Amino acid sequence: MDPTFLKQQLLMNIILMGAMLLGALATVMLRQLVKAAIALAFTSVVLCVVMFKLNAPWAAVFELSVCAGLITVVFISAVSLVKPATEEERAAHIRFKTRRYFLLPLVLLLVGVGLSYVTGQPLPLPAAEPAGTELRSLLWGPRALDLLGQVLVLLAGVWGVVMLFKEEK
Amino acid sequence: MNLVSLVMPFGVFVALLAAVGLYCLIVTRDMLRVILALEVITKAVTLLLIVGGLVSGHMALAQAFVITLIVIEVVVIVAAAGIVIAVYKHTGTLDIRRLRNLKG
Amino acid sequence: MPSLLVILPLLAVLLLNLPLNFLRRLALPAALLLALYQAAFALGVLPACCAGCPTQERWFLNALDPLTSVLLLAIAIVAFVSVFVLRATAGEERREFNMLNLVFLAVAGMNGLVLVRDLFSLYVFLELASIASFILIAAHREMGGLEGAFKYLVMSALATMMMLASIALLLALSGSTSFGAVAEALQAHARHGYVLTALGLFLGGLLIKSGVMPFHGWLPDAYSAAPAAVSTLLAGIVTKVTGVYALIRLVLDVFGFTPATQQLLLIFGAISVVAGALAALGQSDMKRMLAYSSISQVGYILLGLATGTGLGIAAAVFHLFNHAIFKTLLFVNAAAVEKQTGTRDMNQLGGLAQKMPITGVTSLLAMFSTAGVPPLAGFWSKLLIIAALWLSGFHGYALLGIGASLLTLAYFLSLQRRVFFGLVRAGCENVREAGWALTLPSLLLAAILVGVGLALPWLIGTFLLPVKGF
Numbered sequence: 001m002d003p004t005f006l007k008q009q010l011l012m013n014i015i016l017m018g019a020m021l022l023g024a025l026a027t028v029m030l031r032q033l034v035k036a037a038i039a040l041a042f043t044s045v046v047l048c049v050v051m052f053k054l055n056a057p058w059a060a061v062f063e064l065s066v067c068a069g070l071i072t073v074v075f076i077s078a079v080s081l082v083k084p085a086t087e088e089e090r091a092a093h094i095r096f097k098t099r100r101y102f103l104l105p106l107v108l109l110l111v112g113v114g115l116s117y118v119t120g121q122p123l124p125l126p127a128a129e130p131a132g133t134e135l136r137s138l139l140w141g142p143r144a145l146d147l148l149g150q151v152l153v154l155l156a157g158v159w160g161v162v163m164l165f166k167e168e169k
Numbered sequence: 170m171n172l173v174s175l176v177m178p179f180g181v182f183v184a185l186l187a188a189v190g191l192y193c194l195i196v197t198r199d200m201l202r203v204i205l206a207l208e209v210i211t212k213a214v215t216l217l218l219i220v221g222g223l224v225s226g227h228m229a230l231a232q233a234f235v236i237t238l239i240v241i242e243v244v245v246i247v248a249a250a251g252i253v254i255a256v257y258k259h260t261g262t263l264d265i266r267r268l269r270n271l272k273g
Numbered sequence: 274m275p276s277l278l279v280i281l282p283l284l285a286v287l288l289l290n291l292p293l294n295f296l297r298r299l300a301l302p303a304a305l306l307l308a309l310y311q312a313a314f315a316l317g318v319l320p321a322c323c324a325g326c327p328t329q330e331r332w333f334l335n336a337l338d339p340l341t342s343v344l345l346l347a348i349a350i351v352a353f354v355s356v357f358v359l360r361a362t363a364g365e366e367r368r369e370f371n372m373l374n375l376v377f378l379a380v381a382g383m384n385g386l387v388l389v390r391d392l393f394s395l396y397v398f399l400e401l402a403s404i405a406s407f408i409l410i411a412a413h414r415e416m417g418g419l420e421g422a423f424k425y426l427v428m429s430a431l432a433t434m435m436m437l438a439s440i441a442l443l444l445a446l447s448g449s450t451s452f453g454a455v456a457e458a459l460q461a462h463a464r465h466g467y468v469l470t471a472l473g474l475f476l477g478g479l480l481i482k483s484g485v486m487p488f489h490g491w492l493p494d495a496y497s498a499a500p501a502a503v504s505t506l507l508a509g510i511v512t513k514v515t516g517v518y519a520l521i522r523l524v525l526d527v528f529g530f531t532p533a534t535q536q537l538l539l540i541f542g543a544i545s546v547v548a549g550a551l552a553a554l555g556q557s558d559m560k561r562m563l564a565y566s567s568i569s570q571v572g573y574i575l576l577g578l579a580t581g582t583g584l585g586i587a588a589a590v591f592h593l594f595n596h597a598i599f600k601t602l603l604f605v606n607a608a609a610v611e612k613q614t615g616t617r618d619m620n621q622l623g624g625l626a627q628k629m630p631i632t633g634v635t636s637l638l639a640m641f642s643t644a645g646v647p648p649l650a651g652f653w654s655k656l657l658i659i660a661a662l663w664l665s666g667f668h669g670y671a672l673l674g675i676g677a678s679l680l681t682l683a684y685f686l687s688l689q690r691r692v693f694f695g696l697v698r699a700g701c702e703n704v705r706e707a708g709w710a711l712t713l714p715s716l717l718l719a720a721i722l723v724g725v726g727l728a729l730p731w732l733i734g735t736f737l738l739p740v741k742g743f
Contacts, residue, residue, distance in 0.1 A: 010178065017182040020216075024186050024209045028193035033201050040208055047212055051235075054223050059235035063215070066239050071208070071246055078201060078250040082257055100196040104189070111188045115181045122171035123467055126448030126458065128226025135229045143233045149385065149397035150240045152283055153404060156378045157244035160408040163371050164251030173467055176445055187438075194431070200423065207430045214437045221445035231444065234393055238437065241400045248404060249426050252411050256419045 013050070020046045029101060031094065033082075037075040044068035058135050175224040179216065186213035200253045200263045204246060211242050275337060275388050278311055278345065282381035286374050300373045301360060307377070308353035311384070315346035340525075340590055344387040344518055347597040350721070351509035352380050354601055354714040358608050359502035361710035372412050376506065379405035383514045392440050392450040392527070396433060399482075399515050403429045406511050410499040417498035424491040428481055435478035442471040456527045463531065472528055476537060479523070483516025485575065486545040489568050496564035497617075501608035504560060508567055509601035513593060517574055521589065530581040538579035543673055545572030550680035554687065559607045559617045562688055563600065566643065569677065570596045576674060577658035580665040588657030595642065595650045595725065602639040602718040606632045609707035609715070610692065619691040623698035629706045633693040635715040640685035642722050645678045650725040 023043030030036040044067040051060035139147060190209035197203060215235055222231020257263060285307060289300050318337050355376060363369035382401030389395050407429075411422035444450055446467070447458030462468050484492035492512070496504050528534060549569030556562035574596070577589030609632045610625060611617050626633030642651035655678060662671035706712060725732065 013178070017179075020212070021182065021185055021189070024189045024212070027205050027209055028189055028197070028202070033199075033205075036202070036205055040205055043209070043212055047216060050216065051219055054219055055228055056219050056222070056232050056235070059215075059219060059232040059239075062236050062239045066243055067212075070243060074243075074247055074250055075201075075204075078254055081254050082201070082263060083261070101192075104192050107188055107192055108185055111184050112181060115177070115184055118177065118466070121173075121465060123173050123446065123462060123465060125172050125175075126225050126227075126446065129229065129448065133229045135232050138229050139233050139236070143230075143237075145385075145389065145391075145394050146233065146237045146397050148279065148283070149382075149394065149401055150237055152279075152378055152381055152385075153241050153244050153397070153401050155283075155286060156375065156401060156404045156408065157247055159371055159375050159378070160244070160248040160251055160404070163368075163375075163408055163412055164248065164255055164414070172445060176442075176467075183438075187434075194427070203427060207427065207434075210431070210434050214434050214441065217438055217441040218444070221441035221443075225445045225448040227444065227448050230449075234440075234444075234450075237393070237397060241397065241404075244404055245400070245426070245430060248407050249423070249430075252407070252419055252423050252426065255411065255414050256416070256423065259416050259419070 012053070016046055016050050016053070020050070025104075033079045034076060037072055037079065040075070041068045041072040044071075172224060176220060179220040183213045183217045183220070186210075186216070198265045200256065200265055201250075203265065204249045204253065207249075208242075208246065211238075215239070275314075278314065278384040278388065279381050281307055281310070282377040282384075286377050289370075289374070297366075297370050300370055301356060304356045304373055304376060305353060307380070308349045308356065311380075312346055312349035312353070315342050315349060318342055340518075340522065341387045343590055343594050344514060345384065347594050348380060348383050348387070348510050348514065350718075351506060351597055351601050352376065354605060354718065355502050355506040355509070357710045357714045358505050358605055361708060362501040362608055362612055368412065372409060372500075372502070375405045375409050375412075376502075379409065379506065379511060383510065386514055387518060387522075390452045390526075392443065392452070392455060394450075395519065396436055396440065399436075399519065400433060402511055402515050403433070406503070406507055409503040410495055410507070412503065413500050415498075418500065421491075421495040421498035425495040428488075428491040432478040432481035435474045435481075439471045439475035439478070442467065442474070446471070452523075452526045456529065459528065463529075469533075472534075475523065476520075476528075476534070479516055479520040480541060481516075482512065483520060483571055483575075484512055484568055485516075485541045485571060486548045486568060489545075489549075492568060493561050493564040496567070497558055497560040501604070501611060505601055505604040505608065508564065508604050509597050512567075513571075513597055517571055517593060520575075521578055521586070521593075524578060525586065535579050535581060538575045539667065539670060542572045542575030542579060543670055545569060546576065546674065546677045547572075547680070550677050550684065553684040554680070556684075557619050559610065559619055559622075559688065559692065560604070562619075562684060563603050563607060566603075566681065566684065567596075567600055569681065570600070570643065572677075573655060573658055573674065576670055577661055580661045580667065582661055582665055584657060585661030585665065588654055588661050592651075592654035592658060595654045595722075598718055598721050598725075599639040599642045599651055602715060602722070603636060603643075605711060605715050605718070606636040606639070609711040612711070613704050613707050619688060621698070622692045624694070624696050625704060626693035627697060628704040629693075631706060631712045631715060635719040636693065637689060638719045638722055640689060642726070644682040644685055646682075648726045648729075650722050650729075653726060653729045 020043055023039050023046060026039035027036050027043060030039055044063055048060045048064040051063060187210050190206045193206035194203060215238060218231050218234050222228045285303050289296050359369060359372055363372060379402050382398045382405060385398035386395060386402060389398060407422045407426045411419050440450060443455050447454050459468055481488040496508050499507055524534060545568050549565050549572060553562050553565035556565060574589045574592050577585045577592060614622060642649035645652045645655040659671045659674045
């Protein structure tokens with residue numbers, strides 16, 4: 001990898017990551033769950049852009065369609081099955097939020113400042129993969145076992161839907 | 170270039186994202202919000218996988234991992250949502266404090 | 274062919290769900306046959322493995338070593354028994370069929386997990402086994418099961434995210450996730466902070482998955498609230514494979530024994546052994562007591578592993594196998610008691626040994642085995658663990674292990690006294706022995722316990738010591 005690549009892109013990356021962090025904060029703090037789910041989708045979209053920029057187009061496409069799309073749909077349908085909050089509950093939530101989340105900025109500050117002091121000994125980089133390694137040949141070749149695992153996981157998901165969502169007679 | 174200096178700029182953001190998710194996981198009382206917090210942590214880890222692929226020059230491998238991770242993530246979220254909805258049908262609330270029946 | 278062990282369950286699930294009505298009735302025999310095939314496979318390759326048998330296959334290159342074969346055997350036995358328990362307790366036919374499909378998937382996940390030699394594939398199969406288990410725990414859609422499933426899901430998701438973060442860091446370090454490549458990269462930079470962070474994240478995730486104290490919060494809830502067949506599967510093998518086996522495998526093949534890892538395992542092992550046993554003493558729910566006992570036994574396995582000697586590791590694996598057998602037996606008996614009396618509250622039970630002789634005798638055997646009464650299988654594995662600790666110079670931990678063994682005896686005698694001994698309690702007069710679907714597996718497991726215990730002198734040279742032989 002070209003070492004200057006990261007430095008040139010650093011500012012842009014910082015802006016994108018900042019947007020991701022804001023999305024995450026909105027996800028955990030917005031009062032209405034629908035809005036929180038949309039904030040999560042926004043986080044996913046930004047992550048997708050980051051992936052494109054970092055030269056991972058296939059992963060980006062999956063992130064966009066599955067995480068930003070499908071998961072949001074699942075989430076919003078779950079929220080719509082749940083009764084909307086009453087006025088009292090909303091008021092309680094706001095009080096709860098200020099009481100419980102006031103430490104979050106402090107935690108973030110500590111993590112950020114703490115990590116920025118970490119330097120450590122240099123570590124060598126591993127040998128890069130041979131040029132022209134394609135995702136497709138990788139997935140169907142050495143990683144085919146993971147694909148088998150994916151199929152099995154999806155089947156488990158199907159039974160999850162059958163057993164957890166189906167109305168009982 | 171060395172590995173640590175390449176990973177670190179992203180590592181800080183990954184740690185911050187994970188911290189947001191973990192914090193929410195600890196303080197929240199809403200079951201659906203718990204799932205959202207898990208999702209935020211998953212996003213952080215996804216980013217870290219891509220960064221791992223980027224700095225080691227194994228991008229195709231990292232992409233294969235991320236695609237698998239995303240598929241698994243969806244199934245976990247669907248299962249979790251199914252459980253939460255079933256709990257809601259029993260208790261009529263999403264409050265996690267109702268999940269304190271089992272003790273000891 | 275080891276890859277059949279993953280592919281056959283997949284094929285079974287696909288074929289059984291073709292839209293033909295008679296196929297549904299074939300699900301149960303198919304599950305039993307598959308478990309028998311797996312047991313025969315594991316028993317067939319085990320002797321060869323101890324001499325060192327490389328399998329030249331695309332996916333599972335050199336996958337069959339003694340540790341994997343022992344685990345495959347344990348998975349087969351527990352799955353076989355759980356299918357019987359499922360038949361006895363599931364009730365509705367449609368639900369039984371759905372749960373059987375998930376059992377197939379969970380078994381495929383565990384088989385894959387013990388066969389892979391790649392960190393990321395390990396994660397994939399670990400998630401498969403866990404997802405199938407969450408859904409199984411929640412299968413009856415009763416409040417307790419849902420609650421247990423949700424807690425397990427959250428803790429497990431957190432644990433796997435820690436592991437994945439570690440995998441990402443290790444990928445950046447070594448450019449690969451295969452055990453060999455990662456182990457090499459780790460050895461080259463063993464004391465670097467980056468490497469220690471990655472190791473800490475992975476070990477933390479595995480300790481959560483194993484339900485070690487103080488990360489055990491989800492475990493008693495998941496075990497006690499799950500449907501009977503599921504708690505048998507879960508306690509007997511799922512958490513042992515997803516947590517403890519993965520820990521043993523990775524420490525042996527990838528992370529290596531550093532003083533820090535040893536200390537970590539010793540400390541968490543010791544806490545689990547003692548605190549698990551003390552917590553078990555205070556329970557009145559039968560399955561909950563068994564769950565805490567499980568935590569305590571996992572502590573012994575960690576202590577054995579922590580020695581890092583051939584004897585200690587062999588003893589840990591032996592205890593893992595024995596634990597799978599006797600804990601499954603105890604959960605089958607708990608299922609029988611619950612089915613026949615309608616309660617698990619030990620204060621409402623009493624004198625059941627007269628009414629349910631097979632259940633009473635087999636659970637006495639299982640408890641003696643857990644507590645380490647000779648000549649049952651559990652005695653030997655505990656003795657070996659304590660001997661390994663003593664020989665490695667961890668005298669304090671060895672004494673702790675002996676002391677906790679007495680605690681084990683205490684809580685199990687309390688269980689036995691409250692449930693099986695004494696006078697028949699009011700309300701229990703009309704209790705009868707459970708049907709063959711529950712007594713047959715009990716007898717089978719009890720026979721294995723006694724058989725393994727008696728055959729030990731032969732087993733120790735042929736199977737146990739070669740476990741470390743790689």
